[in-house]
Amino acid sequence: MENLEALMHGFGIALSGNHIFLMLIGVLLGILVGVLPGLGAPNGVSLLLPLTFGMQPVSAIILLSSMYWGALFGGSVTSILFNIPGEPSSVATTFDGYPMARDGRPSTALATAFGSAAFGALAGVVLITLSASWVAQVALAFGPPEYFAVYFLAFASFVGMGGSPPVKTLVSLAIGFALAAVGIDTVSGSVRLTMGIDEMVKGVSFVVAVMGLFGIGELLIAVEEEFHVKAISSKVEWREVFRTLAGLPRYGWALLRSAAIGCWMGITPGGPTAASFMSYGIAKRLSPRHANFGKGEPEGIVAPEAADHAAGTSALLPMLSLGIPGSATAAVMMGGLMIWGLNPGPMLFVEQKDFVWGLIASMYLGNVVAVVLVLLTVPIFAALMRVPFFIIAPVIVIICTVGAYSVSNSYLDVMLMMGFGVLGYLFKKLHYPLAPLVLAIVIGDKAEDAFRQSMLMSKGSLGIFFAKPLVTTLILLGAALLLMPTIWRTIGRMMPRPEARP
Amino acid sequence: MVSGRSLEAATALITGVFGAAVVVSSLDNGIGWSAAGVESGTFPFIVGLVILAGSVFNLVQGWLHARVVVLGPAELRRLAILFVPAAIFVGVIPLIGMYPASAFYVFGALAWHKRGSLLLAAVAAIGAAVALYLIFELTFQVSLPRGALGTLLGF
Amino acid sequence: MSRKPTFAAIAFGLAIGFAGAAHAAWQPAKPIEFIATAGPGGGTDNFARAVQNIITKYKLVDQPIVVVNKAGGSGAEGYTYAKAMAADPYKVVFGTSNAWSQPLVSKVAYNYTDLTPIAAMVQDEFLLWVKQDAPYQNVQDFLKAVAAKGPGDFKMGGAQSKDTDETLTRLIDKAAKVKFVYIPFKSGAEAAVQLAGGHIDAHVNNPSESIGQWKGSTQRPLCAFSPQRLPDGPKVTATQNWHDIPTCVESGLAIPQFQQPRTVWLPGKVTADQAAFYVDLMKKVQATPEWKEYIERTSQTDTFLTGDSFSKFIKEDIERTRKVAVDEGWLISN
Secondary structure, eight states: HHHHHHHHHHHHHSHHHHHHHHHHHHHHHHHHHSSSSHHHHHHHHHHHHHGTTOHHHHHHHHHHHHHEEEHHHHHHHHHHSOOSSSSSSHHHHHHHHHHHTTOOOOOHHHHHHHHHHHHHHHHHHHHHHHHHHHHHHHHHHHOOHHHHHHHHHHHHHTTTSSSSOOHHHHHHHHHHHHHOOEEEOTTTTEEEEEOOOGGGGOOOHHHHHIIIIIIHHHEEEHHHTTTOOOOOSSSSHEEEEHHHHGGGGGHHHHHHHHHHHHHHHHSSHHHHHHHHHHHHHHHHOOOOOOOGSSSSSSSHHHHHHHHHHHHHHHHHHHHHHOOSSSHHHHHHHHHHHHHHTOOSSHHHHHHHHHHHHHHHHHHHHHHHHHHHHHHHHHHHHHHHHSSSSHHHHHHHHHHHHHHHHHHTHHHHHHHHHHHHHHHHHHHHTTTTOOOOHHHHHHHHHHHHHHHHHHHHHHHOOOOGGSSSSHHHHHHHHHHHHHHHHHHHHHHHSSSSOOOOOO | EEEHHHHHHHHHHHHHHHHHHHHHHHHHHOSETTTTEOOOTHHHHHHHHHHHHHEEEEHHHHHHHHOOOEEEEHHHHHHHHHHHHHHHHHHHHHOOOOHHHHHHHHHHHHHHHTTTOOHHHHHHHHHHHHHHHIIIIIIIOOOOOOHHHHHHTTT | OOOOOOOHHHHHHHHHHHHHHHSSSSSOOEEEEEEEESTSSSSHHHHHHHHHHHHHHHHHHSSEEEEOOOOGGHHHHHHHHHTTTTTTTTEEEOOOTHHHHHHHHHHOOOOOGGGEEEEEEEEOOEEEEEETOOOOOOOOHHHHHHHHSSSHHHHHHHHEESSSHHHHHHHHHHTOOOOOOOEEEEEEHHHHHHHHHSSSSOOOOOOOHHHHHHHHTTTEEEOOOOOSSOOOSSOOSSSSOGGGGBBTTTOOOOOOOOOEEEEEEEEOOOOOOHHHHHHHHHHHTTTTTHHHHHHHHOOEEEEEEOOHHHHHHHHHHHHHHHHHHHHHHHOOOO
């Protein structure tokens, strides 16, 4: 209960007019960078950083973390409305969010996303509040073999859930791995797969790939199939927003499970992206409505959003207490901490009580501010769906182009993005799944690094993955998830089905 | 007209060529085990082989099974109307820069669909360029490409 | 948050006035891009942003300055970009010694000769760190423990592969006749956490990468790879500050000096006037109180190498790196 006392003290610090104002500004700017693909929270935070040098550290971190919350929420908007995920962690939100919006229910989709995201964030902060001191220790148990096991678990829970032809899934996954390997390899320092293009040494950016595959690819599908967005219901949008929020408790179990997955992946090194994919994959397997996933199922929005925000929030804990940033944005904030004269590490919680608990209190408040603000914007964003296609199409092309360019001021990225656009169209048309490719781009090289680091440590023996209880459990869990569909199918075949539902 | 067969074949060829390139390129990095652990080409090599084998499978599979026409003239026309201007837009960026390219693109798209007057289209076009400038250049300090034209004008 | 202008700042302002008048040969006429060859939050990024802030605060340049991160390929992205921007005096690259050491060991598409050297402004120090509860109290005990185990059983972690951390590890190998297995991680901060968790046995982080962990008693430094002890300062832990850590030579590990310079470059083919402008600008930056603050905060060592002294430094460093690279078989033929 010592922590609760400290938290109350923290609220005393965070609840000043000045700080609430900073939260508002931070959240608004965050929503803006989150909505614009290619900009993202890391850019926004690094731009604000110089402004914070004259501030008190606690005010500075409140401003920056509020921007982070805003960007996390904003990132889901374009995923849902235009199938363009602005951040890696909102890719999984497109799977059901976009179909629902296209179906004429953008307000419902946005409100579901924001509501579950807020729940996830809350779960993350509660976890930090109650167990700040010892949860950080959990992360210390993770060496290279454990890292590899966590990535393996994320893949296992997501890949292998049917729908697409298995060979096409495999090709898609393998292409993702190959793209992740482009550039300089961490373990050997050598240059790989640049195909003779010098600039490729920087690697293939996730944002570039996703903007082409999802944004441009979907645009081509839409125009070819003459897809028209269904007329948006003439209902009062506000009522729809409230009705959706009031209906969220129906997904209570999914919310809790997803938040738990998110917290776990945020503290262990998995991160928000792996968390959202994993949560989606598990939800699809466990849900009684699993056949509906991918077609606008609310649970398919709830699962990745709650997990993403729970992970994004709890990822700040390893940053503060260990000095390892759980996300790109956390890395920038960590640079900020050093500039303000604070050293992230185990002593921060002891030496800088005001700062740490002020920040934690501001996480509660900042998320409340963020969710209120984004909910207010739902009708505005939903109205974007009414803009005629012939206007929105060039706007999306321009946004994707500028977004791809601004990742690293490179024209090559723009060309790549267009190439990915064509590939995305072909893949979608021919039922190659895109999600495994994206997941592999994001965590493929990390998984490879962890595997090779483990091999260095064990001098080439695979036994290292079964040497300690933690890593063995994770690997076995992953293997079970990977084999589960096959096992179920076999059991299903052997036993007569009690009820045959279409 | 494009049949499912040729579309499948084309896609399998693209992925197959990519897979082959990955295999060849990874041989440069060395595969197998060395004093420095697993060599850096090993993993891409395996992945490349998977892509290659999968592509061959998909090629055969597609050739045998997908005979129906999937893209008729109407579909191809609609695709071209979207893709050709977009490709031109991207293509001229190095020449005239992002701002004029976006303005022309928006203007062209609105004028083509003949809804609203040309004046409106022109206003929207300039508005798009200005919005880009305000958001990216001023607010977020991302300088968008000026193109050869920009260099010429010293912008 | 306004601060009263200190005497130093006023004197400094006057100095700028004079210096400005003396070097009016070339002045920037459009916004300047600072290219940090590391991700946001990394040491090189902090360096670039510190310089940017000082310039902006004192209005040392009339044009706005934008920091861009080009961290891909361990920095190769930024250098390759600068190579492609030859003769453009509005791109300033901030990096480390990897500008010249990376092309020795990786097939990257640039060499440091493609760039115009401006200055080396800071030397970041290296220390040998072990876990807090490790049995050895000094370098001698530590090296004995390493030698007692078989080759490849003692795990040294570090940032990146074949870069400064691994080079230093191999130098220790040679100086102490031992053999570490080197595990490369993405960053020094990551290596520090791996040490705290006991997954590796040691690392050679910079002070700023491990100060938080030292404060938090998860790891401690055994010795510093510097010619003399690090400067005196406030206590980091309850009992010690940086000055209390012996140099490695003092404690019997014969590596007198190993430092990482933070360097500033322009693209190739810029005019002498343009290069001179930036050399001068960096000198002005270095004279500010904010710069001193930056140096102290990050526990680095102030230095200013430019022109011949910088070239000489680069040559010496290349010689040393090449020796290690040849012995380890890293050298590539470009």
